[in-house]
Amino acid sequence: MSERPVAVVIGGTGYLGDAIVRAFRDGGWDAVAASRSSEDIHDRVDVTSRDSVRALMEQVRTKRGRIDAVVHAASPRLERVKPGAATSTAHAEVTVEGTKHAIDEAVAHHVPIVIVVTSEAAASDPERLSMGSYPNAKRAQEELVAASSAEHPGTLFFTVAPGFLPGGLNSDLPAAIQHAFSKRPDGGTNTREEVARTILAIATDRERYLTSGRVRPVDGTHAPF
Numbered sequence: 001m002s003e004r005p006v007a008v009v010i011g012g013t014g015y016l017g018d019a020i021v022r023a024f025r026d027g028g029w030d031a032v033a034a035s036r037s038s039e040d041i042h043d044r045v046d047v048t049s050r051d052s053v054r055a056l057m058e059q060v061r062t063k064r065g066r067i068d069a070v071v072h073a074a075s076p077r078l079e080r081v082k083p084g085a086a087t088s089t090a091h092a093e094v095t096v097e098g099t100k101h102a103i104d105e106a107v108a109h110h111v112p113i114v115i116v117v118t119s120e121a122a123a124s125d126p127e128r129l130s131m132g133s134y135p136n137a138k139r140a141q142e143e144l145v146a147a148s149s150a151e152h153p154g155t156l157f158f159t160v161a162p163g164f165l166p167g168g169l170n171s172d173l174p175a176a177i178q179h180a181f182s183k184r185p186d187g188g189t190n191t192r193e194e195v196a197r198t199i200l201a202i203a204t205d206r207e208r209y210l211t212s213g214r215v216r217p218v219d220g221t222h223a224p225f
């Protein structure tokens with residue numbers, strides 16, 4: 001049994017996921033960086049498959065003896081298309097169904113807290129954003145987490161919605177646009193480390209929370225930790 005608390009970070013090999021894994025490890029946790037391309041074959045997961053998520057959780061429980069937090073930070077690439085254009089089903093599968101699989105398996109394995117990374121785009125008008133099904137999928141993801149917290153009162157559920165970050169899903173945009181969109185009112189730049197710190201603080205201090213919650217946005221106008 002691991003003496004350190006254990007976090008499973010789905011999407012832990014991505015831009016934001018990597019920062020979350022590092023924050024947990026720096027904070028004294030044992031963090032599993034899980035995705036389809038994880039270096040360790042045992043940490044690989046396809047969140048669109050419930051069987052795959054179940055196998056991951058069982059493997060972590062067998063090897064470490066405990067799971068103290070599950071973080072969902074997986075996402076397909078963005079589709080930069082005009083509003084109303086046809087898009088793939090990837091966001092429905094990874095963002096919405098994947099969240100359901102992560103939640104159901106976390107509850108089945110008695111994980112005390114589930115933190116789902118959404119996006120400030122969920123609160124924006126999808127017609128104004130050329131991001132295909134992403135904003136609607138993010139909105140559905142937030143609704144699913146809210147419904148799950150009502151359904152499973154024994155588990156804490158949090159959504160954390162970053163504002164625009166330079167890198168990751170936005171790395172296809174010109175550098176000047178990434179820079180401009182990630183500027184904060186105080187002149188600084190939004191960072192993935194700030195989002196990661198927020199997630200770590202929620203997981204570490206979970207005894208403080210009596211109810212599930214939403215943290216939005218994490219972008220310098222409102223960075224709670």
Ligand SMILES: NC(=O)c1ccc[n+]([C@@H]2O[C@H](COP(=O)([O-])OP(=O)(O)OC[C@H]3O[C@@H](n4cnc5c(N)ncnc54)[C@H](OP(=O)(O)O)[C@@H]3O)[C@@H](O)[C@H]2O)c1
Nearest residue numbers: 011013014015016035036037046047074075119165168169
């Ligand atoms: N970047 C931003 O500006 C920004 C802003 C707000 C919110 N967010 C949110 O932050 C989260 C992470 O975004 P990011 O920028 O870090 O994206 P990213 O760098 O593209 O990382 C995506 C991660 O998801 C994994 N993934 C994709 N499909 C998967 C699947 N079927 N099963 C398991 N893992 C899968 C990827 O690994 P594999 O492909 O190897 O599986 C990768 O580890 C997303 O929820 C996104 O909406 C990002």
